[in-house]
Amino acid sequence: MARSPVAIISRTPANLAGALVLALTLGTLIAVAIRAEVGTGLSAADWAAIQFTMSQALVSALVSVLLAIPVARALARRSFWGRGALITLLGAPFILPVIVAVLGLLAVFGRGGILNDAFGSIGLPEVSIYGFHGVVLAHVFFNLPLATRFLLQGWLAIPAERFRLAASLNAPVGRLLEWPMLRAVVPGTFLVIFLICLTSFAVALTLGGGPKATTVELAIFQAIRFDFDLGRAALLACVQFVICAIAAVVAWKVTAVDGFGAGLDRVVQRWDGSKVWDFTWITAAALFLIVPLSMVVIKGIPGLFDLPPSVFAAAIRSIGVALVSAILCVGMALALALHGGRMVAIIGVLPLAASGLVVGTGLFLIVFPFVRPSDLALPVTALVNATLALPFALRSLSPAIDSVVADYGRLADQLGLTGWTRLRLLILPRIRRPMGFALGLAAALSMGDLGVIALFADQSGATLPLAMYRLMGAYQLEAAAGAGLLLVALSLLLFWICDRGGRVNADV
Amino acid sequence: MLKTTYLTAVAGLCVATVATAEVPKLTVLTYDSFTTEWGPGPAIEAAFEETCACDLEFVGAGDGAALLARLQLEGLRTEADIVLGLDTNLTAAARETGLFAPHGIEAELTLPLGWTDTEFLPYDWSYFAFVGNEGAEAPTSLQALADSDIKIVIQDPRSSTPGLGLLLWVKDVYGDDAPQFWADLADNIITVTPGWSEAYGLFIDGEADAVLSYTTSPAYHLIAEDDASKVAWAFDDGHYMQVEVAGKVAGTNVPEIADQFLAFMVSDGFQSIIPTTNWMYPAATPADGLPEGFDTLVVPELSLLKTPEDALAIRDEALAEWREALSQ
Numbered sequence: 001m002a003r004s005p006v007a008i009i010s011r012t013p014a015n016l017a018g019a020l021v022l023a024l025t026l027g028t029l030i031a032v033a034i035r036a037e038v039g040t041g042l043s044a045a046d047w048a049a050i051q052f053t054m055s056q057a058l059v060s061a062l063v064s065v066l067l068a069i070p071v072a073r074a075l076a077r078r079s080f081w082g083r084g085a086l087i088t089l090l091g092a093p094f095i096l097p098v099i100v101a102v103l104g105l106l107a108v109f110g111r112g113g114i115l116n117d118a119f120g121s122i123g124l125p126e127v128s129i130y131g132f133h134g135v136v137l138a139h140v141f142f143n144l145p146l147a148t149r150f151l152l153q154g155w156l157a158i159p160a161e162r163f164r165l166a167a168s169l170n171a172p173v174g175r176l177l178e179w180p181m182l183r184a185v186v187p188g189t190f191l192v193i194f195l196i197c198l199t200s201f202a203v204a205l206t207l208g209g210g211p212k213a214t215t216v217e218l219a220i221f222q223a224i225r226f227d228f229d230l231g232r233a234a235l236l237a238c239v240q241f242v243i244c245a246i247a248a249v250v251a252w253k254v255t256a257v258d259g260f261g262a263g264l265d266r267v268v269q270r271w272d273g274s275k276v277w278d279f280t281w282i283t284a285a286a287l288f289l290i291v292p293l294s295m296v297v298i299k300g301i302p303g304l305f306d307l308p309p310s311v312f313a314a315a316i317r318s319i320g321v322a323l324v325s326a327i328l329c330v331g332m333a334l335a336l337a338l339h340g341g342r343m344v345a346i347i348g349v350l351p352l353a354a355s356g357l358v359v360g361t362g363l364f365l366i367v368f369p370f371v372r373p374s375d376l377a378l379p380v381t382a383l384v385n386a387t388l389a390l391p392f393a394l395r396s397l398s399p400a401i402d403s404v405v406a407d408y409g410r411l412a413d414q415l416g417l418t419g420w421t422r423l424r425l426l427i428l429p430r431i432r433r434p435m436g437f438a439l440g441l442a443a444a445l446s447m448g449d450l451g452v453i454a455l456f457a458d459q460s461g462a463t464l465p466l467a468m469y470r471l472m473g474a475y476q477l478e479a480a481a482g483a484g485l486l487l488v489a490l491s492l493l494l495f496w497i498c499d500r501g502g503r504v505n506a507d508v
Numbered sequence: 509m510l511k512t513t514y515l516t517a518v519a520g521l522c523v524a525t526v527a528t529a530e531v532p533k534l535t536v537l538t539y540d541s542f543t544t545e546w547g548p549g550p551a552i553e554a555a556f557e558e559t560c561a562c563d564l565e566f567v568g569a570g571d572g573a574a575l576l577a578r579l580q581l582e583g584l585r586t587e588a589d590i591v592l593g594l595d596t597n598l599t600a601a602a603r604e605t606g607l608f609a610p611h612g613i614e615a616e617l618t619l620p621l622g623w624t625d626t627e628f629l630p631y632d633w634s635y636f637a638f639v640g641n642e643g644a645e646a647p648t649s650l651q652a653l654a655d656s657d658i659k660i661v662i663q664d665p666r667s668s669t670p671g672l673g674l675l676l677w678v679k680d681v682y683g684d685d686a687p688q689f690w691a692d693l694a695d696n697i698i699t700v701t702p703g704w705s706e707a708y709g710l711f712i713d714g715e716a717d718a719v720l721s722y723t724t725s726p727a728y729h730l731i732a733e734d735d736a737s738k739v740a741w742a743f744d745d746g747h748y749m750q751v752e753v754a755g756k757v758a759g760t761n762v763p764e765i766a767d768q769f770l771a772f773m774v775s776d777g778f779q780s781i782i783p784t785t786n787w788m789y790p791a792a793t794p795a796d797g798l799p800e801g802f803d804t805l806v807v808p809e810l811s812l813l814k815t816p817e818d819a820l821a822i823r824d825e826a827l828a829e830w831r832e833a834l835s836q
Contacts, residue, residue, distance in 0.1 A: 048835075099706055103710075103713060106715055107713070111659065111715055202701075202706070206699055206701050210694075210834045211664070212834070218667070218702075225574060226667070310545060361581065368581070368585065369585065374567065470540055471544075472708075473571075474544050475725075475732070476546060477709055
């Protein structure tokens with residue numbers, strides 16, 4: 001067992017990052033709770049919301065992960081023209097602003113969508129997307145790509161030499177290599193997706209078809225906006241954290257650590273599996289993701305050419321925020337991942353369970369007595385977005401750093417590589433791929449986020465998603481679709497540049 | 509030589525900065541869509557600044573309900589001098605904050621109903637209505653809609669002011685029979701969206717036959733897009749109104765300018781901007797009348813509106829009925 005890197009790299013950055021996450025998640029919750037007057041406790045409707053939230057999140061996460069396994073495996077063992085582009089595109093649904101994605105999905109699965117048109121033309125009855133299955137469908141659309149990316153990384157982390165060995169011994173790859181890898185990667189991936197779905201609000205309501213699809217996040221929204229009952233909002237936010245804690249403990253209990261050891265970074269060559277099945281999985285997943293995305297593009301093109309200048313100003317602001325936020329996020333993730341340990345694992349999932357509205361309201365309450373919230377809109381947005389993207393960055397960096405330390409830690413110790421030199425010469429070069437992915441994901445997530453900015457920004461400080469919503473609110477639906485397309489294109493471009501940067505000179 | 513010029517220029521700049529800083533600033537807290545370049549904000553800012561020797565600043569905060577929550581969060585420390593954009597379903601809760609002062613304005617308003625509120629002054633209004641496509645089946649009452657196969661999108665009353673408006677509309681028409689009406693309507697509702705924008709977007713995309721919006725919504729399509737294909741349905745039951753109001757914050761440090769703004773708000777300079785930017789009726793019809801196109805809009809025979817206090821009092825019960833009936 002290699003020594004932990006803790007002794008060798010300073011703890012201060014990790015402590016700072018950890019403190020920041022705690023302040024933004026639990027700190028803002030406390031700020032809201034303190035400001036609360038008499039709370040009314042949880043109503044029967046709140047309990048129904050908790051129940052609905054849990055069940056849709058469980059099913060959504062389960063379906064996303066189960067489908068991601070064959071897709072990721074197919075992508076891992078096949079190479080074909082356009083594979084790189086497809087993997088980049090896999091990042092797209094996850095970073096789409098909710099309303100853009102919902103309109104894209106409805107263009108395919110809605111009442112007037114492609115699917116029902118096709119069904120109608122061959123005399124089949126109309127299918128409705130609205131209901132529990134609609135919520136799950138949308139969540140799978142958002143999260144299947146993310147699950148696939150995480151699992152794909154797991155597959156690619158198995159050294160090529162192990163596959164060669166297995167092939168030459170005619171040993172079962174599935175049982176010896178893939179199953180242990182899945183045991184290590186699947187529980188964490190499931191947890192992340194479960195938590196993302198847990199805090200869903202607009203998707204669940206819009207596709208759920210009515211108030212029976214009320215989530216905890218919507219109940220929080222109601223408590224703050226409709227009843228101004230901050231006590232109940234804080235209580236509901238606590239419920240979200242408790243569910244998060246239970247889910248996290250369960251996920252950790254079933255996680256097994258893998259130990260494949262170091263490889264020579266060769267391209268994985270595979271001899272097993274059915275080509276036909278693999279390409280069926282890849283095609284099905286690609287169609288499911290790309291058709292709604294294409295609808296977003298088709299709808300957006302007419303509006304793209306008469307976008308007002310303010311939208312471009314907002315786009316530039318968004319790019320700035322996204323870049324700052326991505327660097328902050330990956331810096332924090334690096335510090336935390338180098339530190340390692342259970343506490344870091346907890347901090348790594350906490351932001352996922354935080355209610356966006358409670359974080360925003362809490363920050364507003366903290367900041368408001370001292371400064372005008374609109375003066376801080378962009379820095380606060382960058383900071384909050386960095387924190388919200390942290391779980392994804394950590395999930396990507398942590399395993400990579402752990403295996404570098406396990407494989408080369410002793411050698412580095414013997415050579416006396418410590419501190420910055422150790423980071424620069426050993427760790428950073430070996431985690432380039434996950435780091436590029438994490439940077440890209442954090443940047444893209446920040447581009448599409450609408451959480452905190454809406455509470456802080458005034459008309460001159462809007463980011464692109466906010467500008468898009470404002471266009472919609474002013475009947476400018478075509479321009480809004482154009483802005484949505486611009487947003488998707490810019491997010492993907494940022495993601496692609498970072499992700500590509502991480503893979504330059506790499507074989508895969 | 510060069511240096512001196514430079515220094516003089518800097519000194520000049522400093523004086524200029526001081527001079528602008530002395531212009532008093534009026535902060536108006538309002539909803540987002542009021543302040544965008546398509547909204548009334550920019551034109552109103554320019555028009556008012558011509559007369560007031562002040563700097564008018566709009567601060568946008570989400571929608572009407574978000575506006576109230578923002579004010580409740582800010583409390584006594586608020587920097588806002590005027591809050592503009594609450595509707596009468598929210599004013600009772602706003603009044604309870606104790607943050608508002610009487611507006612003291614006597615204006616000739618052209619609302620369909622008399623106006624007596626001493627703290628909140630209306631600047632525009634419209635009727636809630638379902639908006640559908642010209643030539644398609646158009647029901648003539650709430651019940652006819654519920655009995656039809658027409659598919660509609662509505663907004664959630666917990667997160668949107670039109671959603672809350674429909675809730676009170678139904679309660680006003682049906683009283684204790686509201687739960688039965690919601691049960692009848694349930695199979696017409698495709699889905700419930702968090703806000704107006706999402707619902708309207710679904711309707712424009714053809715996902716629904718009609719959407720809960722305003723009788724004045726077709727004016728946008730007619731005037732801005734030259735498209736007469738959208739119509740609002742007139743219902744025999746009468747239509748619930750949305751009256752949007754502004755109020756003066758008691759703790760303002762520029763009370764005279766705030767008063768001046770409220771007076772300006774019900775004058776032609778402000779009111780003539782409203783119809784084609786906010787797509788609502790002005791609260792006091794300007795001398796030149798309404799823009800061409802507004803004459804084509806349906807005008808309900810009966811205007812419904814609960815007092816702010818009644819609206820607040822029945823809200824929770826009406827919401828429970830709505831949720832219960834639509835959760836089946």
